Amino acid sequence: MTVYDLAVVGGGPAGVAGALTAAQRGLRVVLVDSGVRPGGQYFRHRDVPDEPATKGFERFARQVRALEDRADVMTRRQVWAVTREDDGFTVHCLGGAAVRSRRLLIATGAHDRPLPFPGWDLPGVLTAGGAQALLKGHGVVAGRRVVVAGTGPFLLPVAAGLAAAGAEVPGVYEANGGLGLARHPLLALDKAGEAAGYLAALARRRVPYRTRHAVVAAHGDRELEAVTVARLDRDWNVLSARRVPCDTLATGYGFVPQLDLGVQLGCATRPDADGTPVLSVDAAQRTTVPGVWAAGEPTGVGGRHLAEIEGRVAGLSIAAARGTAPATRAAGVPDVLLRRRTRMRAFAAALLAAYPVKDGWRGWLRDDTVVCRCEEVPLAGIREARELGATDARSAKLLSRAGMGWCQGRVCAYPVACLAGGGQAAPRRPIAQPVTLADLAELTLEEPHD
Amino acid sequence: MSDVIVVGAGVVGAACAYYAARAGLDVTVLDRGPVAGGTTGAGEGNVLVSDKEPGPELELALLSSRLWRELAATGGGFEYEPKGGLVVAETPDVQERLVELAAEQDVPHEVVPADGLRALEPELAGGLAGGVHYPQDAQVQPMLAAARLLRHGADSFGRGALKVRLGVTVTGFTRSGDRVTGVRTSEGDMLAGAVVNAAGTWGGELAARAGVTLPILPRRGFILVTEPLPRPLIRHKVYTAAYVTNVASDSAGLETSAVVEGTPAGTVLIGASRERVGFDRTTSLPVLSRLAAQAVALFPALREVRAIRSYCGFRPYCPDHLPVIGADPRAPGLHHACGHEGAGIGLAPATGHLLAQVLTGRRPDLDLWPFRPDRFRSGEDR
Amino acid sequence: MTFEITVDGRPVPARPGQTIGAALHAAGIRAWRTTRVGGRPRGLFCGIGICFDCLISVNGGPVERACLAEARPGDEVTTS
Ligand SMILES: Cc1cc2nc3c(=O)[nH]c(=O)nc-3n(C[C@H](O)[C@H](O)[C@H](O)COP(=O)(O)OP(=O)(O)OC[C@H]3O[C@@H](n4cnc5c(N)ncnc54)[C@H](O)[C@@H]3O)c2cc1C
Ligand code: FES
Numbered sequence: 035m036t037v038y039d040l041a042v043v044g045g046g047p048a049g050v051a052g053a054l055t056a057a058q059r060g061l062r063v064v065l066v067d068s069g070v071r072p073g074g075q076y077f078r079h080r081d082v083p084d085e086p087a088t089k090g091f092e093r094f095a096r097q098v099r100a101l102e103d104r105a106d107v108m109t110r111r112q113v114w115a116v117t118r119e120d121d122g123f124t125v126h127c128l129g130g131a132a133v134r135s136r137r138l139l140i141a142t143g144a145h146d147r148p149l150p151f152p153g154w155d156l157p158g159v160l161t162a163g164g165a166q167a168l169l170k171g172h173g174v175v176a177g178r179r180v181v182v183a184g185t186g187p188f189l190l191p192v193a194a195g196l197a198a199a200g201a202e203v204p205g206v207y208e209a210n211g212g213l214g215l216a217r218h219p220l221l222a223l224d225k226a227g228e229a230a231g232y233l234a235a236l237a238r239r240r241v242p243y244r245t246r247h248a249v250v251a252a253h254g255d256r257e258l259e260a261v262t263v264a265r266l267d268r269d270w271n272v273l274s275a276r277r278v279p280c281d282t283l284a285t286g287y288g289f290v291p292q293l294d295l296g297v298q299l300g301c302a303t304r305p306d307a308d309g310t311p312v313l314s315v316d317a318a319q320r321t322t323v324p325g326v327w328a329a330g331e332p333t334g335v336g337g338r339h340l341a342e343i344e345g346r347v348a349g350l351s352i353a354a355a356r357g358t359a360p361a362t363r364a365a366g367v368p369d370v371l372l373r374r375r376t377r378m379r380a381f382a383a384a385l386l387a388a389y390p391v392k393d394g395w396r397g398w399l400r401d402d403t404v405v406c407r408c409e410e411v412p413l414a415g416i417r418e419a420r421e422l423g424a425t426d427a428r429s430a431k432l433l434s435r436a437g438m439g440w441c442q443g444r445v446c447a448y449p450v451a452c453l454a455g456g457g458q459a460a461p462r463r464p465i466a467q468p469v470t471l472a473d474l475a476e477l478t479l480e481e482p483h484d
Numbered sequence: 485m486s487d488v489i490v491v492g493a494g495v496v497g498a499a500c501a502y503y504a505a506r507a508g509l510d511v512t513v514l515d516r517g518p519v520a521g522g523t524t525g526a527g528e529g530n531v532l533v534s535d536k537e538p539g540p541e542l543e544l545a546l547l548s549s550r551l552w553r554e555l556a557a558t559g560g561g562f563e564y565e566p567k568g569g570l571v572v573a574e575t576p577d578v579q580e581r582l583v584e585l586a587a588e589q590d591v592p593h594e595v596v597p598a599d600g601l602r603a604l605e606p607e608l609a610g611g612l613a614g615g616v617h618y619p620q621d622a623q624v625q626p627m628l629a630a631a632r633l634l635r636h637g638a639d640s641f642g643r644g645a646l647k648v649r650l651g652v653t654v655t656g657f658t659r660s661g662d663r664v665t666g667v668r669t670s671e672g673d674m675l676a677g678a679v680v681n682a683a684g685t686w687g688g689e690l691a692a693r694a695g696v697t698l699p700i701l702p703r704r705g706f707i708l709v710t711e712p713l714p715r716p717l718i719r720h721k722v723y724t725a726a727y728v729t730n731v732a733s734d735s736a737g738l739e740t741s742a743v744v745e746g747t748p749a750g751t752v753l754i755g756a757s758r759e760r761v762g763f764d765r766t767t768s769l770p771v772l773s774r775l776a777a778q779a780v781a782l783f784p785a786l787r788e789v790r791a792i793r794s795y796c797g798f799r800p801y802c803p804d805h806l807p808v809i810g811a812d813p814r815a816p817g818l819h820h821a822c823g824h825e826g827a828g829i830g831l832a833p834a835t836g837h838l839l840a841q842v843l844t845g846r847r848p849d850l851d852l853w854p855f856r857p858d859r860f861r862s863g864e865d866r
Numbered sequence: 867m868t869f870e871i872t873v874d875g876r877p878v879p880a881r882p883g884q885t886i887g888a889a890l891h892a893a894g895i896r897a898w899r900t901t902r903v904g905g906r907p908r909g910l911f912c913g914i915g916i917c918f919d920c921l922i923s924v925n926g927g928p929v930e931r932a933c934l935a936e937a938r939p940g941d942e943v944t945t946s
Contacts, residue, residue: 070936112915115767115769117769145914146912146916148911155906155908155911156907157896157907157908157909157910158896158909159911160911160912161912161913163912163913163914164910164911164912164913164914164933167913167933168888168910168913172881172883172885172888173884174884174888256897256907257897257907298767404904404906407911407917407919408917409749409903410901410902410903410904410906422628422631422634423520423634423648424518424519425518425650425651426518428518428525429518429519429520429521429525429627432520432521432525432627433519433520433627433628435749439792439918440711440712440792440918440921441916441917442792445911463793464772464793465791465793468711468790468791468792469790469791470787470789470790471789471790471791472776472788474708474776474777474791475779475780475787476777477769477773711929714946750902790928
């Protein structure tokens with residue numbers, strides 16, 4: 035079997051930039067992604083560029099074309115485990131395929147972080163990223179009348195895209211103040227410009243953008259028929275509420291980085307500015323496990339620009355680390371790149387600070403509100419687990435089953451940790467994707483040789 | 485001040501606290517983590533008599549099996565399922581040995597010929613040589629079992645008789661001369677008439693703080709969990725004869741044997757691996773692969789079923805495979821209830837019941853001599 | 867450009883490259899699975915393979931995520 039110099043898991047901006055940078059320096063590179071084409075969560079486009087064109091898509095598409103000329107790009111491959119051998123790694127994909135490499139770049143991105151509220155499991159309630167994926171990836175407008183709610187600048191492109199595609203958007207509800215964004219000096223640089231553009235687009239279509247508002251309940255018999263929109267105080271307690279009819283809700287309260295593969299390999303994690311566990315990396319994007327680099331959201335949510343820079347830094351560092359000599363700090367990485375990364379990380383931290391999740395959301399829940407969707411554990415179940423002696427998310431899971439189901443807590447880990455206490459812990463998922471027992475049984479775990 | 489301090493809120497500590505409180509003692513349970521956060525949170529919940537060699541452990545298992553049934557009938561809430569166990573043999577030789585073992589055990593059982601296996605387990609693979617059915621084997625959900633025992637203990641004997649304090653680490657012992665008079669903790673000293681070491685795999689570490697040795701070592705085990713199945717595929721706790729020999733083995737190397745069973749949640753649990761590698765939590769794909777291979781060999785219908793998670797824990801292993809139960813003559817006032825290896829869930833109620841008898845000065849229902857804390861010669865099997 | 871798949875026997879149009887989940891959602895079918903415990907309706911939620919709410923079975927195979935399964939002409943989708 036081919037042993038690559040570098041295997042990159044994840045084909046978003048970070049993975050593609052990292053793979054391309056390393057390939058351009060002569061490394062044998064393979065990129066593995068679960069999607070039908072590279073793109074990740076941001077560039078999930080069909081072959082036809084969308085209208086209005088997603089910012090940066092042309093540039094990304096160019097990088098992908100360049101990468102395809104120089105490296106193996108394997109799509110439709112879901113990685114369920116990565117193992118470490120004496121002199122490299124094996125990336126195990128569903129269906130039995132495996133890829134061998136000497137070095138590994140984890141660029142697995144992030145997914146939406148929803149918050150629970152009564153009715154959030156009704157069909158018609160989607161994550162903001164889900165609505166975006168339907169539109170960009172499949173040309174499907176999520177609904178006719180779509181409410182957008184949550185926190186963070188990501189709500190804006192979602193709402194603008196839906197409105198441009200013909201959906202009626204009765205409102206975009208931002209739970210935080212929102213003003214913090216425009217006022218922050220750093221934000222004037224970059225995203226704020228982008229955000230202002232989206233806000234203007236929404237205003238042109240007469241879509242109301244309301245800060246300190248949230249959807250606190252969803253109603254319907256078998257499907258979504260209306261939501262309760264509440265005005266919030268600064269801690270997100272409900273001040274007043276009204277009903278807004280709609281057939282679809284797109285909601286998200288930030289993002290959860292996907293760390294599973296890094297944690298499998300034993301990479302150290304650290305709490306990000308808002309407490310979210312992320313992979314610890316040094317100036318060269320190296321994790322604490324030799325031979326493993328990480329870039330993009332797994333090292334801290336920061337958006338596509340930062341992801342791309344981190345990917346490039348990782349690619350350069352990996353190329354410089356060829357041979358047996360261990361990489362010195364950020365060897366081979368030009369200072370300009372490092373300075374841009376520093377600035378963008380500060381920007382990312384400012385965004386996290388401007389769009390926190392405030393405790394008041396807990397008051398939106400009723401005893402029977404489902405918290406864990408897979409195992410259908412209601413708020414009362416979590417409370418009972420606490421009364422039985424659970425003091426953190428893990429023990430709450432053991433005593434209530436919250437997080438034990440199909441999704442392995444990807445959706446509910448955050449709210450469960452908030453409700454159970456004890457802080458956010460890095461996820462332990464030795465099996466990162468459901469794998470058939472036959473595939474697991476027939477796994478060949480050979481020692482690598484050149 | 486309590487009559488008794490129990491260190492460890494795993495299933496064994498919970499059972500000790502429950503029976504001590506039931507016997508009229510004031511009990512405080514301390515744990516550095518949550519309830520059932522140690523090995524109990526990583527166990528499978530088998531309550532087995534079938535895998536025990538005739539002797540003291542089997543006696544303990546039989547008592548425990550009866551007590552679990554009683555506990556389920558009085559308080560319950562921990563998914564007690566008296567589903568029975570089926571041990572299967574791959575070859576006629578092994579079947580012969582299984583039948584002999586069953587006869588020596590002298591517990592209710594039924595020898596199942598090869599052509600009778602499918603009547604008990606329709607999805608079993610063909611080509612097996614037969615098996616033995618043990619109707620007494622049962623299952624509990626171990627975390628809930630520990631939590632409910634503590635809860636029932638507190639509720640049924642009046643709150644105050646059983647208190648649980650979590651997030652408290654025991655760092656040492658208070659002494660008066662030789663005598664252990666209480667514990668030193670992260671939250672200050674706490675005095676008691678007696679202290680029970682129910683620290684499971686960490687029982688040796690805790691004993692050392694009282695200046696006594698208990699040679700308890702971690703024996704790692706992985707469990708695979710499948711997706712929830714729409715219809716139950718497996719009715720009993722089914723395992724291969726190799727399980728019995730692995731359980732009794734002294735090897736530090738990896739041993740695996742199939743133990744397969746369904747749960748009320750629809751998932752199938754697949755165990756069991758045993759290896760002594762210290763407290764290393766890194767997932768070992770080769771171990772998971774072997775567990776999967778053994779499970780699909782036993783139940784071919786599992787081939788296309790997906791594993792969705794796995795977890796591991798560290799069984800409290802003693803060199804002679806017997807738990808440590810009773811007063812420690814080397815440190816008066818200190819009692820032990822730990823080192824149950826892979827059977828602590830099954831053996832918890834009997835352990836708690838017997839220890840409560842010791843604590844209240846009664847004669848225990850079973851002879852505790854084989855479980856005495858000072859039975860290990862120092863340096864043995866290290 | 868469109869082709870047909872069936873969902874519990876009912877024809878649903880799909881486009882090349884679309885997932886079965888997207889095709890169902892586009893056809894106005896938003897609830898297709900019923901949960902084990904509460905019997906609640908479910909369909910797409912995360913849309914990107916994270917939540918497992920959208921489970922279906924294609925051509926009699928094991929359950930899989932509708933939001934990841936690419937629709938192919940003639941696919942017979944069953945829900946539970
Ligand atoms: C994979 C696997 C499968 C198993 N399957 C089964 C099965 O099917 N049936 C069965 O009967 N058994 C099974 N077992 C074994 C069973 O889990 C253990 O024997 C049992 O849980 C031991 O319980 P315990 O209460 O002694 O220990 P634990 O549950 O580990 O409890 C000890 C507690 O002590 C606390 N503690 C330790 N030191 C201190 C300190 N200094 N201060 C404060 N607190 C402290 C810990 O935090 C912990 O909560 C299995 C084990 C494994 C690993
Ligand atoms: S909609 Fe979440 S996995 Fe398909």
